[in-house]
Amino acid sequence: MVWNDVVYVLLLLLSIAIGCFYRTIKGPRAKQWFATVLGFALVICVSGSSVLHPIVAVLVNAIIITNISWKKCHLVSLYFSFFYLLVIFRLSDYFGLPSPSTHTNLVVMILTLKLPGLAFEINSAATVPTNDIQGANSDAFKKIGFMDVIHYSFSYMGVLTGPYYRYRTYWDSLHRPFSNYIDPWPLTYYKLKQIVAFVALFLTMNRLFPSDYTQTVEFEELGFLYKFFYIYPTFACFRLRMFIGMGLAECVCQMSGLGAYPVCCQPVPGLGPRDYKTVEKLSFDHKRAKMEVQDFETVHNMNVWEVESTPFVRHTMKMWNTCIQYWMAVCIYKRFPYKSLRTVVTLTLSALWHGYAAGYYFCICQVPLYLSFEDIGVKFYNQYEENKFGRKAWGFFLWWAKLTCMAYLGVPFQLLRFQEIIHFYKSLYFSGHILGLGCYLILRILKTYFLKQRQTEEHKNK
Numbered sequence: 001m002v003w004n005d006v007v008y009v010l011l012l013l014l015s016i017a018i019g020c021f022y023r024t025i026k027g028p029r030a031k032q033w034f035a036t037v038l039g040f041a042l043v044i045c046v047s048g049s050s051v052l053h054p055i056v057a058v059l060v061n062a063i064i065i066t067n068i069s070w071k072k073c074h075l076v077s078l079y080f081s082f083f084y085l086l087v088i089f090r091l092s093d094y095f096g097l098p099s100p101s102t103h104t105n106l107v108v109m110i111l112t113l114k115l116p117g118l119a120f121e122i123n124s125a126a127t128v129p130t131n132d133i134q135g136a137n138s139d140a141f142k143k144i145g146f147m148d149v150i151h152y153s154f155s156y157m158g159v160l161t162g163p164y165y166r167y168r169t170y171w172d173s174l175h176r177p178f179s180n181y182i183d184p185w186p187l188t189y190y191k192l193k194q195i196v197a198f199v200a201l202f203l204t205m206n207r208l209f210p211s212d213y214t215q216t217v218e219f220e221e222l223g224f225l226y227k228f229f230y231i232y233p234t235f236a237c238f239r240l241r242m243f244i245g246m247g248l249a250e251c252v253c254q255m256s257g258l259g260a261y262p263v264c265c266q267p268v269p270g271l272g273p274r275d276y277k278t279v280e281k282l283s284f285d286h287k288r289a290k291m292e293v294q295d296f297e298t299v300h301n302m303n304v305w306e307v308e309s310t311p312f313v314r315h316t317m318k319m320w321n322t323c324i325q326y327w328m329a330v331c332i333y334k335r336f337p338y339k340s341l342r343t344v345v346t347l348t349l350s351a352l353w354h355g356y357a358a359g360y361y362f363c364i365c366q367v368p369l370y371l372s373f374e375d376i377g378v379k380f381y382n383q384y385e386e387n388k389f390g391r392k393a394w395g396f397f398l399w400w401a402k403l404t405c406m407a408y409l410g411v412p413f414q415l416l417r418f419q420e421i422i423h424f425y426k427s428l429y430f431s432g433h434i435l436g437l438g439c440y441l442i443l444r445i446l447k448t449y450f451l452k453q454r455q456t457e458e459h460k461n462k
Contacts, residue, residue, distance in 0.1 A: 008103055008160070011042055012248040015156055016188065019255025028174035032151050035256070039156035046103035046160065053092075053100055054107050054153075057084050061115040062149035070126040077119035078331070081112045086352060103160065109353060110162045111153055113327050118144075118152060118167040120331050135276025140171035157258045161249045163301035163323040169259060169272050176283050179257025182294040188251045194304070195247045202240040209233040211414040214424045227428055235407035238414055239307070246302035246321070259299035262292035270326025272298045299323065311381075311399035313367065313374055313406065343368060362412035362421055370405045373440040374398065376447050401439065408432035 018038065025031045044051050064077050089108050093099055100108075125141040144167075152170050153159075173179060211234050213219055219227065253259050262282060265273035273279050282289040306319040318325055333346045347364050354360040377398050384391035409432075412421040425432075 004101070004103065008046065009244075009248065011045060011160065012245075012252060015042070015160075015252040016192075016248070016255050018156070019184070019252065019257070023179060023255075023257050031174055032155075035155040035157065036151045039154040039159040042156055042160060043104075043107055043154065047101060047107065049098065050100035050104040053089050053104060054111055057081065057089075057108060057111050058115065058150060058153040060084075061111075061119075061153075062146050065115070065119050065122065065149055066144065066146050070122050074116060074119035074123040078116040081116050082349075082352070085109065085112045086356075090356060105355075106161050107159065110158065110164065112353065113164050113324065114153060114167075115149070117164065117327055117331060118149065121167055133275055133277055134271070135168075135273070135280065138168055138171075138276060138280070139175075140168040157253045157256045158249060158299075161245055163246070163249055163253065163299050163321075164270065164327050165253070165259060165299055165323065166270070166272060169298055172272070172279070173256070173258040173260070176279065177286055177289055178262065178282075178294055179260045181290045181292075182257070182260050184254040184257065184260070184296065187296065188254050191247050191251055191254075195244055195251075198240050198243050198247070202237060202244065205233055205240070206237045209237060211237070211411060214411065214415070214427065215420055220427050224429070224431075228431060231407040231411055231432075232403070234414070235410040238410055242321075243302060243304055247304075250296070250299055250301055253299040254296045259296045260294050261298055262289070262294050264292060267295065267297045269297060269300050269322035270330075309399075311395045311397075311402055312378065313370060313402050316402060316406070317367070357416035358418035359412040359414065359416035359421060363409045366409055367405075370436060373436060373443060374401070376440070376443040377401070379447065380443075380450070404432070405436065 015038075022031065022034065025034055043054055047054070060080060061077055064080060065073055068076055085108055088095070089100065089105075121136070122141055122144065125137040128136040130137065152167050155170060157170075157173075158165060209230065214227075214230070214234070219230075259267075259272075261267040261273050261279065265275045265278045265282075267273045282292065301321060301323045303319040303322065307316055310316055310319065328346050328350060332349055333342050336342045336345050344365075347367065348361075351360040351364040354364070377394065381391060381394040381398060384394065411424060415421050415424060
């Protein structure tokens with residue numbers, strides 16, 4: 001397993017290095033074919049004979065997207081992709097097929113989002129008004145052929161582990177001039193230095209605080225406080241691992257020029273530019289385009305500082321795997337017909353997307369239970385003005401509560417198996433659940449008294 005991770009990191013580093021050559025290729029067609037051939041070669045390297053799974057997923061989706069009406073192709077693609085991921089791929093043992101590797105799983109997971117995502121873009125392009133400022137009906141969707149779907153799916157930028165980026169972002173990287181006017185190396189170098197530090201911390205902390213240690217008899221015999229505080233460094237190891245993988249994936253996109261847009265176009269993760277009309281204008285004004293400041297915010301998938309510093313779980317979730325969060329919001333949350341069930345359905349689908357292991361559901365599907373507590377805490381937090389002691393105190397309390405919640409739920413994400421998770425929670429006497437319920441009840445009582453009192457005082461002052 002360790003050797004597989006080393007090979008995986010080396011392939012990502014190779015992809016980063018190749019970006020220097022890739023940007024020098026002239027002509028969108030040549031760049032497209034180079035990226036596709038290289039991406040397919042990378043998939044073969046990590047998948048072996050299991051490469052048939054991504055091939056089937058891509059070919060069937062290409063037929064769906066290019067042959068079914070825009071009115072239905074997005075739903076057909078979504079249902080097929082998740083059916084293939086959850087039944088054919090994940091249950092391949094039941095069909096007499098060899099078990100695919102972990103890295104093939106990552107490849108199929110990202111394809112499960114990219115291909116329906118393309119179909120949803122086609123659907124949006126057909127229904128959005130022509131004067132839409134976000135450019136949902138841009139030139140990218142005027143003619144999408146079978147091979148365009150293949151190229152988008154297997155392009156080496158993000159094929160191994162993401163980040164998710166729209167078909168329009170991919171098309172813009174080939175047909176818009178912006179990647180020619182930005183040097184991605186300074187930002188990439190900065191991130192690589194961070195990643196080196198993360199790797200050193202991860203190797204050290206993973207050796208000192210492995211998650212498997214929670215299953216030993218020795219761990220059971222330790223004092224309660226030590227066992228409870230053990231969740232913090234264990235969850236830190238998990239975060240560092242994610243920071244490393246996501247950071248390398250971002251660097252691959254940056255060095256290829258994918259996701260480069262002028263800052264004046266207001267690019268955001270996943271979506272790309274909010275002001276796409278300016279993108280279209282600048283594409284034909286090369287002199288002005290050269291003068292514009294650009295960034296790679298479109299493929300910024302993991303905002304480490306925001307994840308670590310924000311006191312709110314909701315904001316942390318938005319900053320964590322941001323481009324995937326964008327896909328979930330646009331393709332599932334906003335389109336699900338029953339508003340009251342949107343959060344539950346989106347989180348459940350997210351857990352299913354990760355896999356069938358119990359740990360995914362213990363981690364992801366318990367988050368809404370905490371949000372009720374946080375919503376009350378935020379009301380207290382917002383009552384105080386910026387930089388006041390009360391606001392800072394509530395901010396620190398909510399930050400600690402967020403960290404504790406995510407660490408307590410994050411350990412099951414690493415243990416995965418139901419028996420191991422229950423064993424871990426029993427060793428902690430389910431203290432995280434009890435603590436969360438206790439804090440919620442206390443805040444409910446304080447809210448009834450404190451908020452009413454404050455509202456009365458404000459009314460008298462008026």
